[in-house]
Amino acid sequence: MLKDTSKHQGLRNKLVTQLEEKGITDKNVLEAIRNIPRHQFLESSFEDFAYQDKAFPIAAGQTISQPYTVAFQSQLLEVKKGDKILEIGTGSGYQCAVLCLMGAQVFSIERQNELFKKTSLLLPKMGIRPKKLIFGDGYKGLETEAPFDSIIVTAGAPFIPQPLMAQLKIGGKLVIPLGEEHQIMTMLVRKNETQFEKHEYGEFRFVPLLENKN
Ligand code: SAH
Numbered sequence: 001m002l003k004d005t006s007k008h009q010g011l012r013n014k015l016v017t018q019l020e021e022k023g024i025t026d027k028n029v030l031e032a033i034r035n036i037p038r039h040q041f042l043e044s045s046f047e048d049f050a051y052q053d054k055a056f057p058i059a060a061g062q063t064i065s066q067p068y069t070v071a072f073q074s075q076l077l078e079v080k081k082g083d084k085i086l087e088i089g090t091g092s093g094y095q096c097a098v099l100c101l102m103g104a105q106v107f108s109i110e111r112q113n114e115l116f117k118k119t120s121l122l123l124p125k126m127g128i129r130p131k132k133l134i135f136g137d138g139y140k141g142l143e144t145e146a147p148f149d150s151i152i153v154t155a156g157a158p159f160i161p162q163p164l165m166a167q168l169k170i171g172g173k174l175v176i177p178l179g180e181e182h183q184i185m186t187m188l189v190r191k192n193e194t195q196f197e198k199h200e201y202g203e204f205r206f207v208p209l210l211e212n213k214n
Pocket residue numbers: 062063064065088089090091092093094095096109110111112115136137138139154155207208209210211
Protein backbone atom coordinates (compact mmCIF):
# COMPACT_ATOMS: atom_id res chain seq x y z
CA MET A 1 0.00 0.00 0.00
CA LEU A 2 1.32 3.42 -0.91
CA LYS A 3 0.44 5.77 1.88
CA ASP A 4 1.84 9.20 2.61
CA THR A 5 0.93 10.76 5.96
CA SER A 6 1.29 14.19 7.53
CA LYS A 7 4.10 12.70 9.63
CA HIS A 8 5.98 11.84 6.45
CA GLN A 9 5.31 15.35 5.11
CA GLY A 10 6.66 16.82 8.35
CA LEU A 11 9.85 14.76 8.06
CA ARG A 12 10.24 15.88 4.45
CA ASN A 13 9.94 19.54 5.45
CA LYS A 14 12.76 18.96 7.95
CA LEU A 15 14.87 17.24 5.30
CA VAL A 16 14.38 20.19 2.96
CA THR A 17 15.53 22.59 5.70
CA GLN A 18 18.66 20.46 6.19
CA LEU A 19 19.38 20.51 2.46
CA GLU A 20 19.04 24.32 2.45
CA GLU A 21 21.49 24.49 5.36
CA LYS A 22 23.90 22.34 3.37
CA GLY A 23 23.78 24.84 0.49
CA ILE A 24 21.02 23.67 -1.87
CA THR A 25 19.30 26.79 -3.23
CA ASP A 26 17.42 25.66 -6.37
CA LYS A 27 13.75 26.08 -5.39
CA ASN A 28 12.57 23.56 -7.97
CA VAL A 29 14.88 20.90 -6.55
CA LEU A 30 13.75 21.64 -2.98
CA GLU A 31 10.05 21.58 -3.94
CA ALA A 32 10.45 18.26 -5.75
CA ILE A 33 12.09 16.73 -2.67
CA ARG A 34 9.38 18.22 -0.46
CA ASN A 35 6.73 16.51 -2.59
CA ILE A 36 8.21 13.06 -3.28
CA PRO A 37 7.45 10.32 -0.71
CA ARG A 38 10.99 8.89 -0.49
CA HIS A 39 9.82 6.23 1.98
CA GLN A 40 7.90 4.57 -0.85
CA PHE A 41 11.20 3.89 -2.66
CA LEU A 42 12.57 1.88 0.28
CA GLU A 43 11.82 -1.54 1.79
CA SER A 44 9.38 -1.15 4.68
CA SER A 45 12.13 -1.95 7.23
CA PHE A 46 13.85 1.31 6.24
CA GLU A 47 10.67 3.38 6.14
CA ASP A 48 11.37 5.12 9.45
CA PHE A 49 14.77 6.29 8.20
CA ALA A 50 13.67 7.46 4.75
CA TYR A 51 13.97 11.15 5.59
CA GLN A 52 17.44 10.97 7.05
CA ASP A 53 19.98 12.48 4.69
CA LYS A 54 21.57 9.10 3.99
CA ALA A 55 21.94 6.47 1.27
CA PHE A 56 20.17 3.14 1.95
CA PRO A 57 20.34 -0.34 0.40
CA ILE A 58 17.76 -1.20 -2.28
CA ALA A 59 17.55 -4.48 -4.26
CA ALA A 60 20.44 -6.15 -6.13
CA GLY A 61 23.14 -4.80 -3.80
CA GLN A 62 22.54 -1.21 -4.96
CA THR A 63 21.69 1.96 -3.04
CA ILE A 64 19.24 4.83 -3.23
CA SER A 65 21.44 7.95 -3.32
CA GLN A 66 21.61 10.30 -0.35
CA PRO A 67 19.08 13.16 -0.71
CA TYR A 68 21.90 15.75 -0.57
CA THR A 69 23.64 14.02 -3.48
CA VAL A 70 20.41 13.86 -5.49
CA ALA A 71 19.78 17.54 -4.74
CA PHE A 72 23.37 18.52 -5.58
CA GLN A 73 23.40 16.73 -8.94
CA SER A 74 19.91 18.00 -9.82
CA GLN A 75 20.92 21.57 -8.96
CA LEU A 76 24.01 21.35 -11.20
CA LEU A 77 21.76 20.48 -14.14
CA GLU A 78 19.77 23.78 -13.84
CA VAL A 79 16.72 21.93 -15.13
CA LYS A 80 14.24 23.87 -17.26
CA LYS A 81 10.71 22.59 -17.99
CA GLY A 82 10.74 20.26 -20.96
CA ASP A 83 14.48 19.55 -20.79
CA LYS A 84 15.33 16.19 -22.28
CA ILE A 85 17.46 14.40 -19.69
CA LEU A 86 19.20 11.02 -19.77
CA GLU A 87 19.89 9.33 -16.43
CA ILE A 88 22.34 6.43 -16.14
CA GLY A 89 21.48 4.19 -13.15
CA THR A 90 17.71 4.28 -12.52
CA GLY A 91 18.05 2.25 -9.31
CA SER A 92 15.11 2.97 -7.00
CA GLY A 93 13.79 5.68 -9.36
CA TYR A 94 14.08 8.43 -6.74
CA GLN A 95 16.46 10.67 -8.71
CA CYS A 96 14.33 10.06 -11.79
CA ALA A 97 11.23 11.15 -9.85
CA VAL A 98 12.93 14.39 -8.75
CA LEU A 99 13.76 15.26 -12.36
CA CYS A 100 10.22 14.37 -13.53
CA LEU A 101 8.69 16.65 -10.88
CA MET A 102 10.99 19.43 -12.05
CA GLY A 103 9.29 19.14 -15.43
CA ALA A 104 12.00 17.27 -17.36
CA GLN A 105 11.41 14.57 -19.94
CA VAL A 106 13.44 11.78 -18.40
CA PHE A 107 14.97 8.74 -20.08
CA SER A 108 16.66 6.44 -17.57
CA ILE A 109 18.80 3.34 -18.05
CA GLU A 110 19.35 0.52 -15.52
CA ARG A 111 21.46 -2.61 -15.99
CA GLN A 112 20.00 -4.68 -13.11
CA ASN A 113 16.87 -6.36 -14.42
CA GLU A 114 15.37 -6.76 -10.94
CA LEU A 115 15.60 -3.01 -10.30
CA PHE A 116 14.44 -2.13 -13.80
CA LYS A 117 11.27 -4.21 -13.31
CA LYS A 118 10.59 -3.03 -9.79
CA THR A 119 10.98 0.66 -10.61
CA SER A 120 8.99 0.32 -13.85
CA LEU A 121 6.03 -0.76 -11.70
CA LEU A 122 6.55 1.65 -8.82
CA LEU A 123 6.79 5.01 -10.62
CA PRO A 124 3.43 4.84 -12.46
CA LYS A 125 1.77 3.73 -9.20
CA MET A 126 3.03 6.98 -7.73
CA GLY A 127 1.76 8.97 -10.70
CA ILE A 128 5.29 9.67 -11.93
CA ARG A 129 5.81 9.26 -15.64
CA PRO A 130 9.32 9.29 -17.07
CA LYS A 131 9.43 9.35 -20.89
CA LYS A 132 11.12 5.96 -20.90
CA LEU A 133 12.83 3.48 -18.58
CA ILE A 134 15.35 1.29 -20.39
CA PHE A 135 16.95 -2.00 -19.37
CA GLY A 136 20.48 -1.79 -20.74
CA ASP A 137 24.05 -0.60 -20.44
CA GLY A 138 24.44 3.06 -19.60
CA TYR A 139 28.01 3.19 -20.94
CA LYS A 140 26.44 3.33 -24.40
CA GLY A 141 23.99 6.11 -23.58
CA LEU A 142 20.81 6.23 -25.70
CA GLU A 143 21.73 6.99 -29.30
CA THR A 144 18.14 6.78 -30.59
CA GLU A 145 16.95 9.67 -28.39
CA ALA A 146 20.09 11.85 -28.55
CA PRO A 147 20.94 14.69 -28.27
CA PHE A 148 20.09 15.51 -24.62
CA ASP A 149 19.98 18.81 -22.71
CA SER A 150 21.61 17.01 -19.81
CA ILE A 151 22.99 13.62 -18.86
CA ILE A 152 23.27 12.56 -15.22
CA VAL A 153 25.25 9.51 -14.10
CA THR A 154 24.29 8.20 -10.66
CA ALA A 155 26.99 5.54 -10.22
CA GLY A 156 30.75 6.02 -9.79
CA ALA A 157 32.40 5.97 -13.22
CA PRO A 158 36.08 5.02 -13.69
CA PHE A 159 36.20 7.27 -16.80
CA ILE A 160 33.84 9.39 -18.92
CA PRO A 161 32.09 7.13 -21.45
CA GLN A 162 32.66 8.71 -24.87
CA PRO A 163 29.09 8.05 -26.14
CA LEU A 164 27.70 10.19 -23.32
CA MET A 165 29.79 13.16 -24.47
CA ALA A 166 28.71 12.60 -28.06
CA GLN A 167 25.01 12.52 -27.08
CA LEU A 168 25.00 16.00 -25.45
CA LYS A 169 23.52 19.08 -27.14
CA ILE A 170 25.81 22.08 -27.61
CA GLY A 171 25.41 23.92 -24.29
CA GLY A 172 24.34 20.66 -22.63
CA LYS A 173 25.69 19.39 -19.31
CA LEU A 174 27.03 16.00 -18.29
CA VAL A 175 27.15 15.48 -14.51
CA ILE A 176 29.19 12.42 -13.55
CA PRO A 177 30.89 11.24 -10.34
CA LEU A 178 34.37 10.19 -11.47
CA GLY A 179 36.64 7.75 -9.65
CA GLU A 180 36.92 4.26 -8.19
CA GLU A 181 37.04 4.25 -4.34
CA HIS A 182 35.44 7.65 -4.00
CA GLN A 183 34.39 10.03 -6.72
CA ILE A 184 34.87 13.65 -7.68
CA MET A 185 31.60 15.18 -8.84
CA THR A 186 32.43 16.42 -12.32
CA MET A 187 30.45 18.48 -14.81
CA LEU A 188 31.27 18.82 -18.49
CA VAL A 189 29.57 21.61 -20.44
CA ARG A 190 29.61 21.14 -24.20
CA LYS A 191 30.93 24.33 -25.85
CA ASN A 192 30.82 23.18 -29.48
CA GLU A 193 31.30 20.05 -31.58
CA THR A 194 34.72 19.30 -30.12
CA GLN A 195 35.20 21.31 -26.91
CA PHE A 196 33.97 20.67 -23.38
CA GLU A 197 34.49 22.80 -20.30
CA LYS A 198 35.23 20.85 -17.11
CA HIS A 199 34.15 21.78 -13.55
CA GLU A 200 34.82 19.79 -10.36
CA TYR A 201 32.80 19.89 -7.14
CA GLY A 202 34.43 17.79 -4.43
CA GLU A 203 34.13 14.27 -3.16
CA PHE A 204 31.09 11.94 -3.11
CA ARG A 205 30.55 8.19 -2.74
CA PHE A 206 28.57 6.01 -5.18
CA VAL A 207 28.20 2.33 -6.05
CA PRO A 208 30.25 1.56 -9.20
CA LEU A 209 29.11 2.03 -12.79
CA LEU A 210 29.64 -1.53 -14.06
CA GLU A 211 30.71 -2.52 -17.53
CA ASN A 212 29.98 -5.69 -19.53
CA LYS A 213 28.26 -7.54 -16.73
CA ASN A 214 24.69 -8.02 -17.83
N1 SAH B 1 19.58 7.08 -9.26
C1 SAH B 1 19.45 5.96 -8.34
C2 SAH B 1 20.81 5.56 -7.78
C3 SAH B 1 20.98 4.09 -7.82
S1 SAH B 1 22.62 3.51 -7.49
C4 SAH B 1 18.44 6.25 -7.26
O1 SAH B 1 17.99 7.41 -7.16
O2 SAH B 1 18.06 5.34 -6.53
C5 SAH B 1 23.28 3.35 -9.12
C6 SAH B 1 22.55 2.45 -10.08
O3 SAH B 1 23.34 2.39 -11.28
C7 SAH B 1 22.37 1.02 -9.60
O4 SAH B 1 21.01 0.70 -9.64
C8 SAH B 1 23.16 0.20 -10.62
O5 SAH B 1 22.59 -1.07 -10.91
C9 SAH B 1 23.16 1.11 -11.84
N2 SAH B 1 24.23 0.84 -12.80
C10 SAH B 1 25.51 0.46 -12.56
N3 SAH B 1 26.18 0.32 -13.73
C11 SAH B 1 25.30 0.62 -14.73
C12 SAH B 1 25.39 0.66 -16.16
N4 SAH B 1 26.52 0.35 -16.81
N5 SAH B 1 24.29 1.03 -16.86
C13 SAH B 1 23.12 1.34 -16.24
N6 SAH B 1 22.98 1.31 -14.90
C14 SAH B 1 24.05 0.97 -14.15
